[in-house]
Amino acid sequence: MSPVANQGALAGLRVIEMGQLLAGPFCGQLLGDMGADVIKIEPPGKGDPMREWGQGEEKVQWEVIARNKRSVTCNLRVPEGQQIARDLIAHADVLIENFKPGTLEKWNLSPESLHATNPGLIVARMSGYGQTGPYSSRAGFGGIGEAMGGWRYIVGDPDRPPARMGVSIGDSLCATYGAMGVLAALHHREKTGEGQVIDTALYEAVLQVMEGLVAEYDYNGIIRERSGSILPGIAPSNVYSCKDGPFMIGANNDAIFARLAQAMGRPELAEDERYSTHVARGKHQAELDELINRWTLTLTIDEVDALMVEYSIPAGRLYTAPDMLEDPHFKARESIIEVETEGHGKLKMQNAFPRFSKTRSGVRRPAPVTPGQHNEEVFTELLGWSAQDVAEKRERGVI
Known part of the structure; x- marks a missing residue:
């Protein structure tokens, strides 16, 4: 599948995605679907562990979350790799990262230092507990955010231990709020020229969709419990x-x-x-x-x-x-599309969402097959490297 014309609402926006697994990459997917040029930085070698996620012998989840992205590799654990990332970010509108708080700072990529050279940069930071507070340094995954945010306790049958959804909802919610934050920050930048940092915590993203759970306890002393397939008092x-x-x-x-x-x-x-x-x-x-x-x-x-x-x-x-693939409503609205992927041929997946009346979101390019697939393209385009520069840095393991 060759890249197609970009008619998305975010066409012209450049996003650097640094992060692995779900929250950061899903935020990148959402922005990419809406037209942003998303350049994903992966570690040299195996790349993002998401490449190996999913069910079935052939893993295809990567084809969804990495669509509309270009992949470059960069060893962020060495100073030269950190400088390459800094140079790329200098050309970006948005940086997405979902590392443990303090990691960017350890790599000499703190938002303050990045803003010194790119004052309009928007930095979307996703973590388990946020960038501040007594738990900020703890490791956190989506499931832990679901537990702390109140989701896990109320899911399942009342006579059984807490259950979970069959998808990583905590990560997806954090990513969605992260993307929402990026769009709001872009509006602020349009008026002021200033970039800013968006601090999105997994547990707080989950907390946002807990409806009246806290207020009901505060006012009525009610602790919501697991109720199986019903919402108590909402019938039928x-x-x-x-x-x-x-x-x-x-x-x-x-x-x-x-x-x-x-x-x-x-x-x-x-x-x-x-x-x-x-x-x-x-x-x-x-x-x-x-x-x-x-x-x-x-x-x-x-x-x-x-x-x-x-x-x-x-x-x-x-x-x-x-059922989804056969349903006439799904077909009429093109809720599911077929993408010509480089890794798995024609593959059906969910279409871009939401829909716009004036601009068109969608899949313009398939997911990159190999980590660093677009090294030469991106480094030449943005940093002015030669093919020899790319080869030499690849040989030394910097990219």
């Missing part, structure tokens, strides 16, 4: 069993519940004092779920789905990847 909203599998129904609103009662052939339920109001349904949540489940068990998923559409009730199938 659950996964129910049909003849041929599970189906999700969300009718936790008086008018919508009345329509569900009609779809079930039980319109009187909407007038029943146990179910007629939001609070009443919450108090009788378990028995209401059982009542609905007895009804769905008499029908197939297709039959329940058709009734939900007819009565305008929020509901849906529990999709797996094959």
Whole structure:
């Protein structure tokens, strides 16, 4: 797949991505999808461990998170490599890093020193606990952020230990807030010319999506507990069993519940004092779920789905990847695209998101196959090196 014309909203923005695994690279993916030129610095040799992540014998997760990026290698543990990184960053609008706090400073790449030569630079820093505070020096992964931020404790069935999502949600949230911070900092820079540092902690990114968890404890003394497939007091909203599998129904609103009662052939339920109001349904949540489940068990998923559409009730199938690939709505909106990758041929993956009315996000180039694939291209373009310079530094292990 040859690079295609860049029509993204961030076209012309140059991002240096320093970091490994998920948070930093996913932030880079989001900005790259929107048009930024993302230059990823990998350590010489094996490169980012993300190259070996994912399920299946052939690892393809890298093809998603490294799309729209150019890869260069640089040994950041030696002064010459640090200077190369500094020179690259001098040509950048944004630096993304997700190392342990203090690492950039140890490598003589502190934001203060980088701003001395590039005052408009925006530095997005992602870490487990943030750049300040008593825990800042601790190592942190996404799962630890999910635990500290309150997510892990409330996920799972009440009679079992805390569970997790099947994806690294803590890293993805941190990366998303990091990208949001970059966009806000760009707006500030447009007005003032000043760059700044964005401090994004994994645990605080998770904390942001915890809704009223802290306020409910502060005011009502309530500690949220694991509740399985429901939200306590929000009913009906659950996964129910049909003849041929599970189906999700969300009718936790008086008018919508009345329509569900009609779809079930039980319109009187909407007038029943146990179910007629939001609070009443919450108090009788378990028995209401059982009542609905007895009804769905008499029908197939297709039959329940058709009734939900007819009565305008929020509901849906529990999709797996094959379902997504076959669904007409996914196809109509091009939610999933096919990318001609260099490493694995044609590969289906999620499209860029969100959508814009005036600019077009997307996949312009596939993920780099090898670490340092674009060394000569980038170092020649930005630093004025010759092919001989590239070869000599590669020979010495600097790149």
